[in-house]
Amino acid sequence: MTEKISEAELVVMEALWETAPQTANDVSDRVAADRDWSLQTVKTLLSRLMAKDIIAADQDGRRFLYRPMVARDDYVAGESGRLVNRLFGGRVSPLVAQLAQQDQLTADDIAELEAILKGLKS
Amino acid sequence: MTEKISEAELVVMEALWETAPQTANDVSDRVAADRDWSLQTVKTLLSRLMAKDIIAADQDGRRFLYRPMVARDDYVAGESGRLVNRLFGGRVSPLVAQLAQQDQLTADDIAELEAILKGLKS
DNA sequence: GCCCATTGACTACATCCGTAATCGATGCGA
């Protein structure tokens, strides 16, 4: 069971999931679009992610190339499942109902959901 | 914009959402099913929730009766929306696709989802 | 009227999190 990824760490993970491997500087540059962090901050987050075995690093000369050890899909699956369990008693439909009520469902979403359901019934 | 509810605080909130108002003792008893907390711990959590204006208390003799100020639906809506935004770029269908892939969709869910979609298309 | 049980308030303290400065090693340019 993978360790918890904090909010700030997740921003770093997104950068690494987008492209890997990357140096600390690469990550810092990429993250700069979202957050106004110093390079040091990004390095600390990378260290913590390493300590949690969520990413790994390969030496390249005197720097490191960082890469995720956890697939984004796996993480997303875990978080989604956790939410559904925590707040909806494990049932998915109340979640969708909830989102529908918030008008979070686009026309595209609706079409895709229908396709998903059709696929499941076969 | 409501303040953040921590994991432990959420357990207390669930108890209060289930029945309200309740005394600290009531909440503690109810929470005992899930967590092995001392009464003091529950009281601290109640205090913090009060400080965040997430619950309120009415005096009843020398004790307080606590009640939620935030509806469960509102909280759940916020969390669901946040998840969808953070992990799925605001799109709902990839979330459902994800859950479907994890076999988290029961037959009932599928039927209910179809009903929801049907309702939306009208 | 007095003591005790109960209650909320205050305090405590370790850990995690966000954010960063500083340190020590090291390779590159002059």
Next chain:
DNA sequence: TCGCATCGATTACGGATGTAGTCAATGGGC
């Protein structure tokens, strides 16, 4: 070869969180 820029590692520090002990007030039983 020597200083500087660069890199990761270590340390820092305030705020949030999880968990709980202790204190002061107070109301009820005797």
